[in-house]
Amino acid sequence: MLRITSFLLLILLSGGATASAATAMETALTARRWDEAARLAGESLASAPGDSEARTVRGFARARLGDHAGSLADFLAVLAVETGNARAWHGAGKTLRMLGDLTAGRAANDRALALAPDTADYLVERGVNLFLAHAFAASSEAFERVHALAPGYPGINAYRAELFLYLGDATAARAAAEEGLRREPGYGIHRINLAHAALFAGDLPGAKELYLACADLIDMDGVTPGRDLVPQDFAKMRAAGIEVPHRAEIETLLKKP
Numbered sequence: 602m603l604r605i606t607s608f609l610l611l612i613l614l615s616g617g618a619t620a621s622a623a624t625a626m627e628t629a630l631t632a633r634r635w636d637e638a639a640r641l642a643g644e645s646l647a648s649a650p651g652d653s654e655a656r657t658v659r660g661f662a663r664a665r666l667g668d669h670a671g672s673l674a675d676f677l678a679v680l681a682v683e684t685g686n687a688r689a690w691h692g693a694g695k696t697l698r699m700l701g702d703l704t705a706g707r708a709a710n711d712r713a714l715a716l717a718p719d720t721a722d723y724l725v726e727r728g729v730n731l732f733l734a735h736a737f738a739a740s741s742e743a744f745e746r747v748h749a750l751a752p753g754y755p756g757i758n759a760y761r762a763e764l765f766l767y768l769g770d771a772t773a774a775r776a777a778a779e780e781g782l783r784r785e786p787g788y789g790i791h792r793i794n795l796a797h798a799a800l801f802a803g804d805l806p807g808a809k810e811l812y813l814a815c816a817d818l819i820d821m822d823g824v825t826p827g828r829d830l831v832p833q834d835f836a837k838m839r840a841a842g843i844e845v846p847h848r849a850e851i852e853t854l855l856k857k858p
Contacts, residue, residue: 622641622644622645622655623645623654623655625641626638626641626642626645626654626655626658627658629641629662630658630661630662633665635662635665635666636662636666638658638659638661638662639659639662639663639666641655641658642655642656642658642659642662643655643659646659653679653682653683653686653689656675656676656678656679657675657676657679657686657688657689657692659672659675660672660673660675660676660679660689660692660693660696661692663675664692664695664696664699669696669699669700672692672696673693673696673697673700675692676689676690676692676693676696677693680693685716687712687713687716687717687720687723688713690709690710690712690713690716691709691710691713691720691722691723691726693706693709693710694706694707694708694709694710694711694712694713694726694730695710695726697709698710698726698729698730698733703730703733703734706730707727707730707731707734710723710726710727710730711727713726714727719750721747721750721751721754724743724744724746724747724750725743725744725747725754725757725760727740727743728740728741728743728744728747728760728764729760731743732760732763732764732767735841737764737767737768737841738768740764741761741764741765741768744757744760744761744764745761747760748761752784753784755785756781756785756788756790757781758777758778758780758781758784758785758791759778759781759788759790759791759794761773761777761781762774762775762777762778762781762791762794762795762797762798763794763834765777765798766794766797766798766801766838766843767838767841767843769801771798771799771801771802772798772802774794774797774798774801775795775798775799775802777794778791778792778794778795778797778798779791779795781794782795789815789818789819789827789830790830792811792814792815792818792827793812793815793818793827793830793831793834795811796808796811796812796814796815796831797834799811800812800845800846800847800851801846803846805846805847808847808851809851809854812827812831812851812854812855813854813855815827816828816855827855828855828856828857831851831852831855832852832855835848835851835852
C-alpha cells in the first residue's frame with residue numbers, strides 16, 4: 602500500500618457537486634479539455650471540499666497539465682477517506698508512473714484492478730507500466746485482455762502490435778496493425794506499425810513503401826509526423842535490446858529532402 606505520510610492531505614468536508622456540475626467536469630475530462638476540467642473541479646471543491654469526484658477529476662486533469670505532484674496529492678487525499686475508490690487508485694498509479702516510480706505505480710493500479718478487474722483503463726495502465734519495465738510478455742497479456750473485453754478500445758491495437766514486435770512475432774503484429782487500421786483508419790500509428798511488421802518480417806521493399814506512405818502523417822498528438830515517430834520507435838527498441846534491421850537505411854529514407 603502506498604505511503605501517504607509525505608503529503609499534506611486536505612481536510613475533507615462532506616458534500617459534493619451537483620449532477621450538472623459533475624457532468625460538466627467529466628465531459629471536459631473526456632474531451633481532453635484539461636484546463637476546463639481542472640477549473641470546474643476546482644470550483645466544485647471551493648464550495649464542497651469533500652467532493653471526491655471533483656478531486657479525482659482534478660487529479661487526472663492536473664496530471665495531463667504536467668502538475669504531477671498536485672495530481673498525486675488529489676488522488677491520495679481521496680484515498681485517505683475512500684480506500685475502496687478504484688478510480689483514485691488508478692489515478693495514483695498512473696501519476697506515479699509518470700513520476701518515474703514504476704513499482705509504486707503498478708502497486709497502486711493493481712489495487713484498482715483488485716477492486717474492478719475487468720476495467721479496460723486499469724488494464725491498459727498495467728500494460729503500459731509493464732512495457733516501460735521491459736516486462737513485455739506480461740504487458741502483452743494485459744493488452745490482450747483489454748482486446749478481449751473491449752476490442753474497440755481506442756488505440757488498443759497499436760499497443761498490441763508494438764508488443765508483438767517486441768516479442769518477435771511480426772505476423773501477429775501485422776494482424777493487429779491491420780485490425781487497427783480497419784477500426785481507426787485515421788490513426789497514423791497503425792500504418793507505422795504495419796511498416797514495422799513488414800520490416801521485421803524481412804520485406805524491406807514493402808516496408809520502405811509503407812514508411813514513405815506514412816512519413817508525413819501526423820500522430821494523434823496533432824504534432825508529430827511519421828518521419829519523426831519511426832526513429833523514436835527504433836530508439837525504444839534498441840534500448841530494449843532489440844536490433845532493428847536496416848535501421849540506418851530506413852532513417853535516411855525518412856529524412857526530409
